[in-house]
Amino acid sequence: MTTPAPSAVPARRRVLPGVGLAAGVLGVAWLVHLALPAVPVLTGCVVLGIALGQVPAFRSALDGVLAPGLTLSAKRLLRIGVVLLGLKLSLVDVAGLGWATVLSVVGILVATFVVTWLLGRWARLPGDQPLLLAAGFSICGASAIGAMSAVTRDRGKDAATPVALVTLCGTAAIAVLPALGSALGLTPVQFGAWTGASVHDVGQVVATAQTAGASALAIAVVVKLTRVVMLAPVVAITSAVVRRGGGDAGTRPPLVPLFVLGFLAAVVLRTLVDLPEAVVTGADTVQTVLLGLALVGLGSSVRLERLARTGGRAVLVGLGSWVFVAGLSLLVVLALPLA
Numbered sequence: 059m060t061t062p063a064p065s066a067v068p069a070r071r072r073v074l075p076g077v078g079l080a081a082g083v084l085g086v087a088w089l090v091h092l093a094l095p096a097v098p099v100l101t102g103c104v105v106l107g108i109a110l111g112q113v114p115a116f117r118s119a120l121d122g123v124l125a126p127g128l129t130l131s132a133k134r135l136l137r138i139g140v141v142l143l144g145l146k147l148s149l150v151d152v153a154g155l156g157w158a159t160v161l162s163v164v165g166i167l168v169a170t171f172v173v174t175w176l177l178g179r180w181a182r183l184p185g186d187q188p189l190l191l192a193a194g195f196s197i198c199g200a201s202a203i204g205a206m207s208a209v210t211r212d213r214g215k216d217a218a219t220p221v222a223l224v225t226l227c228g229t230a231a232i233a234v235l236p237a238l239g240s241a242l243g244l245t246p247v248q249f250g251a252w253t254g255a256s257v258h259d260v261g262q263v264v265a266t267a268q269t270a271g272a273s274a275l276a277i278a279v280v281v282k283l284t285r286v287v288m289l290a291p292v293v294a295i296t297s298a299v300v301r302r303g304g305g306d307a308g309t310r311p312p313l314v315p316l317f318v319l320g321f322l323a324a325v326v327l328r329t330l331v332d333l334p335e336a337v338v339t340g341a342d343t344v345q346t347v348l349l350g351l352a353l354v355g356l357g358s359s360v361r362l363e364r365l366a367r368t369g370g371r372a373v374l375v376g377l378g379s380w381v382f383v384a385g386l387s388l389l390v391v392l393a394l395p396l397a
Contacts, residue, residue, distance in 0.1 A: 076127020
């Protein structure tokens, strides 16, 4: 009896092992979060995925039988998760910040994006790494990197190093920012705004801001989600630039990717319709599961020894971007009339 060729195996069966592994890692990350609430589920997924990728005995499986499912998780499931992320955003809440704060948040994002991209180009990082680092550090961490990589020419080949760096810096912020905020004498509202404007992943923002109380957490989440709103135009602009760059018409992304349209539709729905709390909570849980599976897939492709050999410049760019966004955000928050 001969073993069927990979192409002969039904697609569903080929993706099951990788998706199953990602689900198991997600379950472990969730248990860690329940035991240690300061560790966000999505951060745990990336860290555990990265750890899995460092075990030599697993590498042949990660690059072989598990690869189809992990790739599906890191690409298609991530896009669905990004769509559901839009249900967190009400434009009414964003407008409630006031135009000065909203424009300041957008200005910080744009400045961080440009500076990070320029640093990456100056450091001669390969491929789309400068663009992916810029998206991750300025918008919403690994989720933004995954969304951006979906419309770049390399289709995610350069995503592993940016995901690792944005996760490491965002995790460090959970410990560093509360200590600095206390030393600087920031009010809870100021600390929350600073956290929302400078920390990368939504879960990391929650873990950091909650240390200063409910008022800090409330403004941190709204400021952070204001940054997330910018994911749609940034990805759409990138897609348009990639299309304009030419190449095989069959490989070019659509002018506005379908998942970006879905994200915008979800934002409009949340803004215009008073959704039942059960629907919002359920969508949030599904979104966390999908993004968690995606981040396990992304994390498992990271090879730290390769990063150590060739990623020194990328590490410097990541650290430089983190210091820049934290410093600029702090200056802006201190200048704003926040209570």
